[in-house]
Amino acid sequence: MTRACDIETVFRAEYGRAVSVLVRFLGDIDLAEEAVQDAFTTALDRWPRTGPPPSPAGWIITTARNRAVDRLRRESSRPTRHAEAARLHATDAPPEEGPVRDDRLRLIFTCCHPALAPQARVALTLRLLGGLSTAQIARAFLVPEPTLAQRLVRAKAKIRAAGIPYRVPREADLPERLDAVLAVVYLIFNEGYTGDADLCAQALRLGRLLTKLMPDEPEVTGLLALMLLIEARRPARRDTDGSLVPLPGQDRARWDGALIAEGQELVRRCLHRNQPGPYQIQAAINAVHSDAPTAAATDWRQILCLYDQLMTVAPSPVVALNRAVAVAEVEGPARALDLVDALELGRYHVLHAVRADLLRRLGRPGEAAHEYGAAAELAESEAERAYLERRRRETSPPETRPTEAPRPTGT
The missing domain is CATH 1.10.150 (DNA polymerase; domain 1)
Incomplete structure (x- = not known):
């Protein structure tokens, strides 16, 4: 039955x-x-x-x-x-x-057409390919259900009015259009990684589908590898009291070995193709992290080389910020702080968090505490805000530290 x-x-x-x-x-x-x-x-x-x-x-x-x-x-x-x-x-x-291959690919490219607003692409993809209800998508992205419903209605109307074709793009147009598809899938994954595990599961399912339907596209394989290697760390990302645990402090025995093995195999497959792209390089960086049995054993020189390659292929201030973290491990926090201070990412909470950590390592606790506070104010997730606030309290010099009951911690 x-x-x-x-x-x-x-x-x-x-x-x-x-x-x-x-x-x-x-x-x-x-x-x-x-x-x-x-x-x-x-x-x-x-x-x-x-x-x-x-x-x-x-x-x-x-x-x-x-x-x-x-x-x-x-x-x-x-x-x-x-x-x-x-x-x-x-x-x-x-x-x-x-004709499963063609039909699902057609629908993916229709949902992610560049004529649609980015938020509409995400909503349509989750609705039509993921089968999520309007209410589920609205909850996942913290928007009112009527707002999300209108977003879907407008997107479908745009498809009809603009005559957006229901087909896979021509070969000449495929790279640009594929970038939009991969960006939508990765956005879904990132939204889920900060809170909703079901969104991560949807992104992984879409990534596996794309890999099956487009096995000769190395960036598709690279994106799936990247998501698998990041998702593998989820079990260790929270302490026993639910607080956030950054990568260096995670218990690596809790990482998902099966997901790591699958992700690393996909990275090796990408390396054999020798057609590096942004997702493949980011996957390789995460593969290096997953190879290290402890944070201290991380091969930061290899990671820095990979970030240098990523800056050549897809330069951006965020990539430069992540590269600075690797520079701090290879060349020291003073050199990394110079690089961070040259970036224009003032409203990006990660920049303040990185700067705070560098200042702490340089023995400047007052400035570090201020930066942790700025990062906490800008962070979007409650877990990140709580972690950054805790770091601010821990870093504040004794004479400026707030007088409050100590917060219980996990193990």
């Missing part, structure tokens, strides 16, 4: 596949979504009694197609609507699985 949780598993695995096939078949995103949702509602009613079909994905696609035709017939108040229903009914039924 099929349980509701089994159908939920099918939903998570097959929703994006079914919607992508139905969008190609119907040419209408809203109608495709409604038809697939109707099909899963029918499955919830029928499968517990009859058992799942041999091909759940094919059953969902076929049932959704039939529901769409029925809906068009019911709503055929105009001759054109009736003609459309007749045309769809006469069309040969799609294969059970549909």
